[in-house]
Amino acid sequence: MSFENTEELRILADEPRLQSLFLLLFRQEGYFTSMQLAEELGVTSRTIKSDVLSLKQIFCTEEVFITSKPSKGYKLEVMNKEVENKIKQFFQIYPSILSEGEFDRRVRYIIRRLLSSEKPVKEEDIQAEISVSYSLNHEMQEVKKMLAKYDLYLKIRPHYGMYIEGALFKKIMLAVRMYRYFDKSNNHDFGIKAYNQLFDCDELEKSAISRTFYETIIHSRIVFSDINAERFIIYLLYFRNCKLQKDTLHLSLPIIDFDYCATDEYELVVEVLQKLKIKFKGFDFTPEVIQFLTYVAIFSTDLYRFVDCSKENYNTLIFLAEEIRNFILKGVSQYLQMDVFDDYTCLKDLLKIMIPISLKIKLGVSDSIDLRYKDFKNEGTQSLIRYYSSLVYQDFFRVYHYLFSKREQQLIFSTILGAINRITLSHRKLRLAIIAIDGRLATQPLKFNLQHYFSEFIERIETKVLYELETLENQNFDYYLCSDYGKKLNITCEPIFYIEEEMNEFKYMDSLKHIFFQAYDYDKKLPSIQVANINLKDKGTFSDLASETFIQNDTVQVHFDLSASEETFTIFHTDEEEVEERNYYISVKTQIAGDKQKLKMLVNIIDQIMTNPLKLGLINEKENISYSHFLVD
Numbered sequence: 001m002s003f004e005n006t007e008e009l010r011i012l013a014d015e016p017r018l019q020s021l022f023l024l025l026f027r028q029e030g031y032f033t034s035m036q037l038a039e040e041l042g043v044t045s046r047t048i049k050s051d052v053l054s055l056k057q058i059f060c061t062e063e064v065f066i067t068s069k070p071s072k073g074y075k076l077e078v079m080n081k082e083v084e085n086k087i088k089q090f091f092q093i094y095p096s097i098l099s100e101g102e103f104d105r106r107v108r109y110i111i112r113r114l115l116s117s118e119k120p121v122k123e124e125d126i127q128a129e130i131s132v133s134y135s136l137n138h139e140m141q142e143v144k145k146m147l148a149k150y151d152l153y154l155k156i157r158p159h160y161g162m163y164i165e166g167a168l169f170k171k172i173m174l175a176v177r178m179y180r181y182f183d184k185s186n187n188h189d190f191g192i193k194a195y196n197q198l199f200d201c202d203e204l205e206k207s208a209i210s211r212t213f214y215e216t217i218i219h220s221r222i223v224f225s226d227i228n229a230e231r232f233i234i235y236l237l238y239f240r241n242c243k244l245q246k247d248t249l250h251l252s253l254p255i256i257d258f259d260y261c262a263t264d265e266y267e268l269v270v271e272v273l274q275k276l277k278i279k280f281k282g283f284d285f286t287p288e289v290i291q292f293l294t295y296v297a298i299f300s301t302d303l304y305r306f307v308d309c310s311k312e313n314y315n316t317l318i319f320l321a322e323e324i325r326n327f328i329l330k331g332v333s334q335y336l337q338m339d340v341f342d343d344y345t346c347l348k349d350l351l352k353i354m355i356p357i358s359l360k361i362k363l364g365v366s367d368s369i370d371l372r373y374k375d376f377k378n379e380g381t382q383s384l385i386r387y388y389s390s391l392v393y394q395d396f397f398r399v400y401h402y403l404f405s406k407r408e409q410q411l412i413f414s415t416i417l418g419a420i421n422r423i424t425l426s427h428r429k430l431r432l433a434i435i436a437i438d439g440r441l442a443t444q445p446l447k448f449n450l451q452h453y454f455s456e457f458i459e460r461i462e463t464k465v466l467y468e469l470e471t472l473e474n475q476n477f478d479y480y481l482c483s484d485y486g487k488k489l490n491i492t493c494e495p496i497f498y499i500e501e502e503m504n505e506f507k508y509m510d511s512l513k514h515i516f517f518q519a520y521d522y523d524k525k526l527p528s529i530q531v532a533n534i535n536l537k538d539k540g541t542f543s544d545l546a547s548e549t550f551i552q553n554d555t556v557q558v559h560f561d562l563s564a565s566e567e568t569f570t571i572f573h574t575d576e577e578e579v580e581e582r583n584y585y586i587s588v589k590t591q592i593a594g595d596k597q598k599l600k601m602l603v604n605i606i607d608q609i610m611t612n613p614l615k616l617g618l619i620n621e622k623e624n625i626s627y628s629h630f631l632v633d
Contacts, residue, residue, distance in 0.1 A: 008058050021051050025076035033073035033554050042138055070555040070613050107142045108178050115175045116195035120161025149366035149403055150174045167252035169292055173367050176234055201237050216272045221264050227369050228300035235296055239289050240282040251288050256362040257316050265297035298359050303352035320358035325350045331392040337562045337592035338599055343419040353411050361402050368405030384606050387551045389413045423600045427519040429459035435482040436463050457516045479515055514632050522627035525598050527567035529625040534572035555613040556584045564589035584616050605630055
């Protein structure tokens, strides 16, 4: 690639989407999956794959090219610093280039601008402020989605502008959510003077206010997470600034069936404000503001102790919290075909999560902290549990009109996953025979390591010479072990596992894991694994596989049915000639019917496949495929 005229880069100037994709990859040090790229750019993963092919055609040189790896995604390779610097210099002339997360930043800018403006704002004014010439339709759709979480509406009047309509307390909650209060890399200058002024405070004075709050909460029964504590302080600054500017606030709080004055959070808010009024101006808040701050404190409480989740503390919230907790557990039980109500830890932890959510439901807001959660928190491999949890979230929204945030979804998912992880897989004990073709003494190290590391899986170990096994009756063993020299002999014992000689004890342990996974009977509990080729041009075959019930990454798509009458586990792979990378479509049909052992086995297998799809490429030529293939590293 010649950078004398940077022709390849100029091509991108006429292709905004390709330019955006190129710059995302350029600024990313590691790999980016098509799903991650699609989320950043607001398109589908299929569009990303098509655009990557286009970029590969443009940048197919030794200096700049795109590599791809199954399950990891795509990476832009720039082979020397000089070329990298020329790319940076070239794009410095464009102030409106997309960069990682810039779409989200534009959305947040629009919301902050609208929330802090006293009069309607025209779209062309926002375009000029953020230096873009194209339509902001996609951004405005995201703005409307965020407003809907707070029961707020975007009103647009032609030739007049846009403004947000709804209760003031909901606007305040959204304004605080848009404030990056716990981000040390942010200087809190959002490029909007009116928005900055909502939370403006001298740094020394802010530190003193924070210190007063922390000293008070430490000596109370209430605990906030660090993030929620920072957010609460921002609320204090907001209302203080309103008071100092002599703004009259009418929060329009709804009347709800909840005695907030009976809570420990109310006592905390009153005590904090009393101390702040002595030291600083502007903290003599109205009863309505104190009531609202109590609600915020309840949203923020870290309910670690289950004993605190009582009717005495939260009166009517407890009844709603129990109702919505049971709704979630019922949904999970139905989708997973098993009862999760009998996991007491799950019952307790979900109730803790649902108490603050129950108050937000009463207030009609889907509020949460906004700490670029999706940027910092890796959701990990998409799993069967995560998929069915997402269906429960959708059901919950249809009934309660509450939209869980990414953070809340992760908390609920982790709680449900904990119930699955607490299922203890039973296993049988194996009867092992060590074949002593080179004498009994030579088998002692193997026998010692077996007993030392795997005793819970072993019923008995017997050392036998080969002629004993061939002549004596009633010699029934689950596994036969022999030194790898036995591969050269005519040994008919099955199933047999050959041990490499002169291994240290750690290698023994590692290599023998394969045997003891058999004790869990994955292969007996789950349907046998079949492998088949799928031609993507054969629409009939593919339509039989297609289903709304699936999980996927860049390489693997898994379709499953947990209440199937006929059980199958089929791995379909595409022809390598058809696609640039081999893709896999797995069809799982099984009958859980309350069998927790079976469900956990299926969860384990699918998680392992999604985490390490490269193992799928090693099974195509095998006739009998054991599930241990995916479980053993």
